[in-house]
Amino acid sequence: MTGTFDISIQKIAKSKVSEYDVNNVPFGKCFSDHMFVAEYSDGKWQKAYIMPYQNVPMSYAISSLHYGQAIFEGMKAYKNEKGEVSLFRPTENFKRLNKSAIRMAMPEVPEEIFMGGLFELLRLDSAWVPTSETGSLYIRPFLISTDEAIGVKASDTYKFIIITCPAGKYYSEPIKVLVETNYIRAVKGGIGFVKAAGNYGRSLYPTKLAQQKGYQQVIWTDSETHQYVEESGTMNLMFVIGDTVVTPGLGDTILAGITRDSVLTLARDWGMRVEERKISIIELIEAHEKGLLREAFGCGTAATIAQIVGIGYNGKDYPLPPVEERKFSTKVDEVLRNIRKGKAEDKFKWMMKVD
Ligand SMILES: Cc1ncc(COP(=O)(O)O)c(C=O)c1O
Structure with a gap:
């Protein structure tokens, strides 16, 4: 699925996937090659892009850090024996993210940005999806307020970001x-x-x-x-x-x-x-x-x-x-x-x- 919203892509020079055994990495600490970012300001979603996973320089004054105008989702992609990647009920996560956005006075993320960004990211980073019986690629979409301002009010600017990390073998202890x-x-x-x-x-x-x-x-x-x-x-x-x-x-x-x-x-x-x-x-x-x-x-x-x-x-x-x-x-x-x-x-x- 490709969204109609234009997503510019800057690929990593060399994938890091060969440095890891994606079926055996500790959960939540090793991130795939790319991340998706969409920016909101002046009352609308302005641009969307994929870039190599990296730290993003931001002010320590950004409102999400102080007042918690921050929401997220958690979902997984799986690889079958043919090597095909599929998502489990992703539209439910999309709908729930926007339910959270409304309650937290944040702008809703359009479907073409959420789904378009997600699919484009997974196409690029499919090598990071574990193949083990219980493995999956954990996907963390999140929306944060980014106004550089100390003052309790709904932010005027936001970033919607998706990062992913392999969850190799998952066994849940009783x-x-x-x-x-x-x-x-x-x-x-x-x-x-x-x-x-x-x-x-x-x-x-x-x-x-x-x-x-x-x-x-x-x-x-x-x-x-x-x-x-x-x-x-x-x-x-x-x-x-x-x-x-x-x-x-x-x-x-x-x-x-x-x-x-x-x-x-x-x-x-x-x-x-x-x-x-x-x-x-x-x-x-x-x-x-x-x-x-x-x-x-x-x-x-x-x-x-x-x-x-x-x-x-x-x-x-x-x-x-x-x-x-x-x-x-x-x-x-x-x-x-x-x-x-x-x-x-x-x-x-x-x-x-x-x-
Ligand atoms: C508070 C809470 N309850 C329930 C769930 C389970 O929800 P889901 O099955 O969509 O992961 C989660 C995880 O997202 C959660 O954070």
């Missing part, structure tokens, strides 16, 4: 999570439903405290009563209670995950009962005591499925059934991996090929 009943991630009327930078900064301290107690992540609860579970870390939460897949219903405190939607779509397609609703901790504990809480997992682009093997609440740990017994999430994980790698029928037309 996690123990702590139900957080003091700190909060999101409030009604707030920005929990969008991918604004501030949501992540604020989550680090409670997560650090939970990690000091031996948990890998927190389960965020509602800000008013702390009785209902919302998300875990940067993942949506899913449970299998009896034979029903249950997940917190969406609202302005929960990010509408694309993996969440994919998991629910598969569950419904397989004839399972699905409920999107409020889930109290008490309900989970009671289901656990009756032996009905069969599965608990987080889902998101990074890990796809992160199995939750224990939940800590009120000073007590509740161990959950062994991962080997979890039929639904294991199947979902495998089916999604196969769809992405072109090994299973893409019934819902989720993959978009970069040709």
